[in-house]
Amino acid sequence: MQHSIVIADFGIRLRPVRLEDAAFIVWLRNLDHAKGNVGDSATDIASQEEWLGCYFQREGDYYFLMESTCGIPLGTYGIYDVKNGEGESGRWIVRPKIPAAIPSVILAFEVAFERLGLNRLRAHTVSTNHRVLSLNRRLGFRQTKIHSAAQVIDGQAVDLIQFELRAADWFSVRDSILPMAQVAEENIRNWEQSASPDIW
Numbered sequence: 074m075q076h077s078i079v080i081a082d083f084g085i086r087l088r089p090v091r092l093e094d095a096a097f098i099v100w101l102r103n104l105d106h107a108k109g110n111v112g113d114s115a116t117d118i119a120s121q122e123e124w125l126g127c128y129f130q131r132e133g134d135y136y137f138l139m140e141s142t143c144g145i146p147l148g149t150y151g152i153y154d155v156k157n158g159e160g161e162s163g164r165w166i167v168r169p170k171i172p173a174a175i176p177s178v179i180l181a182f183e184v185a186f187e188r189l190g191l192n193r194l195r196a197h198t199v200s201t202n203h204r205v206l207s208l209n210r211r212l213g214f215r216q217t218k219i220h221s222a223a224q225v226i227d228g229q230a231v232d233l234i235q236f237e238l239r240a241a242d243w244f245s246v247r248d249s250i251l252p253m254a255q256v257a258e259e260n261i262r263n264w265e266q267s268a269s270p271d272i273w
Contacts, residue, residue, distance in 0.1 A: 074128065074129065074130075074131055074132055074133065074134045074135060074136075075089070075129050076089055076135050077089065078135065078137075078184055078188060080180045080183060080184055080188075081142065081180070082176070082179070082180060082254075083175075083176035083179065083180070083254045083255065083257060083258040083261070084141065084142060084173075084176065084257070084258040084259075084261035084262050084265070085139055085140065085141060085142070085147060085173050085176050085177060085180070085261060086139070086140050086141075086142060087137040087138070087139055087150060087177065087180050087181065087184070088137065088138055088140065089135075089136070089137065089138070090125065090128075090136040090137060090138045090149070091138070092122055092125055092126075094125075094138050094146070095115075095118050095121040095122045095125060096118050096121075097138075097146045098115075098121055098149060099115055099116075099117065099118055099121050101146075101148065101149065101166050101168060102115075102166060103116075104166075104168070104169065106169055107166045133153065133154060133155035133156055133160070134151070134152075134153040134154070134155070135151065135152045135153065135155070135184070135189070136149070136150075136151045136153070136164060137149065137150045137151065137181070137184075139167065139173060139177050141261060141264075141265045141268075142262075142265070143265060145265060145268055146168075147167060147168055147171050147173050147177075148165070148166050148167035148168055148171075148173060148177065149164050149165070149166050150164060150165045150177055150181045151163050151164030151165070152181065152184065152185050152189070152191075152194070155189065155191070158190070158191055158192040158193070159191060159192060159193050159194070159195065160185060160189070160191050160194055160195070161194070161195050161196070161197075162181070162185070162194045162195065162196040162238075163196065163197070165177070165181075170264075171261065171264060172256075172257040172260045172261060173257065173261060174208070174257075175250055175253045175254045175257055176254045176257050176258065176261070178212060178250075179247060179250065179251070179254050182194070182238075182243055182247070185240075186240040186243055186244075191240060192239065192240050193237050193238060193239045193240065194237065194238045195235065195236065195237050196209060196214060196235070196236045196237070196238070197220075197233045197234065197235050197236075198233070198234050198236065199224055199226065199231050199232070199233060199234075200219075200231050200232040200233070200234055201226065201231050206234060209236050211250075212238065212246055212250070213238050213242045213243060213245075213246035214236035214237065214238045215236060215237055215238070216234060216235070216236055217235050217236060217237050218234075218235040219232050219233070219234055219235070220232060220233040220234075220235065
């Protein structure tokens with residue numbers, strides 16, 4: 074979906090994904106820590122550009138590129154299937170060794186609950202992705218369902234764990250993680266000063 078939402082704080086910015094981001098997205102989604110933990114990935118830039126072309130026409134789908142304040146790409150995040158005050162949280166990948174997870178969550182959920190006015194967010198995480206399962210719970214998500222053998226990773230069927238987060242719960246969780254986001258901001262800025270814009 075073509076949208077114009079931009080939000081920045083804690084040393085990072087979320088801005089709308091553009092066609093020219095395709096190469097970075099392919100690179101990011103094919104990193105070891107992302108493979109098997111996110112949905113099907115385009116295997117090449119042309120396929121990713123084709124996917125983005127369809128995305129730009131799709132309503133209720135907000136896809137963001139996460140970047141440092143000087144424009145170095147750090148990751149992606151999406152809020153999609155938005156309807157009736159609810160949406161799906163996903164496409165969330167942060168490049169390794171960059172402490173942008175907590176800052177990006179705060180910005181993304183501000184978009185979801187404050188700018189889009191959603192009442193709740195759903196999330197689906199594969200049962201083998203223990204880091205994100207733990208983070209979901211820390212962020213106030215409640216487990217609502219298990220979809221048995223719903224995804225295949227390396228030829229092995231794994232469960233998908235379904236979560237939901239209500240807007241009313243998010244605001245108290247936000248206060249508890251703000252100190253972590255402030256520490257992360259300093260680390261991101263230090264990394265940014267030593268990084269090359271074409272580092273990926």
